[in-house]
Amino acid sequence: MKRITILIADDETEIADLVALHLEKEDYDVIKVSNGEEAIQVLQTHSLDLAILDIMMPKRDGYEVTRQIRETQHTLPIIFLSAKTSDFDKITGLVIGADDYMTKPFNPMELVARVKAQLRRATQFNQTTTNNLILEAGGLTISPEKRTVTLYGHTIELTPKEFDILYLLASYPKKVFSAEGIFQKVWGEAYYESQNTVMVHIRTLRKKLGGDKDKFIKTVWGVGYTFNE
Structure with a gap:
């Protein structure tokens, strides 16, 4: 071993x-x-x-x-x-x-x-990871095996946590995840700073994806975030 x-x-x-x-x-x-x-x-x-x-x-x-x-x-x-x-x-x-x-x-x-x-x-x-499927929506392609994201054929460079958040949300379109729920699934633990940490990651993720901030990741006010196909 x-x-x-x-x-x-x-x-x-x-x-x-x-x-x-x-x-x-x-x-x-x-x-x-x-x-x-x-x-x-x-x-x-x-x-x-x-x-x-x-x-x-x-x-x-x-x-x-x-x-x-x-x-x-x-x-x-x-x-x-x-x-x-x-x-x-x-x-x-x-x-x-x-x-x-x-x-x-x-x-x-x-x-x-x-x-x-x-x-x-x-x-x-x-x-x-090899059992996960490639996700596609609105010109966005997410490959979990290669851990790559492309938007209309152009590669988007994401940090590991940004990738994990995006793949989580895209795997369950229209499902609303709270910030705490995202943190628990992506980081694998409960954490008192989850709200700010997830918020910052979502903000930078949206900037990298470009365009309308709600095009792919929509804020459900008072509840959390959802993937907007």
């Missing part, structure tokens, strides 16, 4: 060592680096199952590393572990392409639980 390999990118040695200690207790293989450039080198030379990134790192910050990851590895789970604690920072990290965001100081056992949740979700997605 293939062993799970996790990248830890953090310039605080004590933090990286603490995270590695708890992950190794779970029998995961760990690669530690101290800056963004080293993180990118590891991503290019190793097969990884998950990445834990600090944001404020030397040479390249966590945002830059995440953007580069998402250019080629659309489904690799990414968890930000950062001293940045504002809602703006958290939402920015999630919109850029991270799957989860934890702030320092943190509970190592909670981090391990979140790592397991992301690994479990990634495994479940890989097992089911």
Whole structure:
């Protein structure tokens, strides 16, 4: 059986060592680096199952590393572990392409639980994606196997979470999902910040799809969102 390999990118040695200690207790293989450039080198030379990134790192910050990851590895789970604690920072990290965001100081056992949740979700997605059908509506084509979206033949670049939200809504046209419901299905957990996080993702998703903001994703005021064929 293939062993799970996790990248830890953090310039605080004590933090990286603490995270590695708890992950190794779970029998995961760990690669530690101290800056963004080293993180990118590891991503290019190793097969990884998950990445834990600090944001404020030397040479390249966590945002830059995440953007580069998402250019080629659309489904690799990414968890930000950062001293940045504002809602703006958290939402920015999630919109850029991270799957989860934890702030320092943190509970190592909670981090391990979140790592397991992301690994479990990634495994479940890989097992089911080939059974999902390509969806088409109004010039929009969504391929779950390739995780690509095209609009009138032009590719639309989406983050993993934007793709998951769009595919969820398009899979159930006319069904109304609350923001909390979307968060629970896409992120796989209940979360008190779901309202703002989903709202920001919907906003950026609409911009990328262009045109009338309600052309594909319609707001049902006071209830949530629905896919508008």
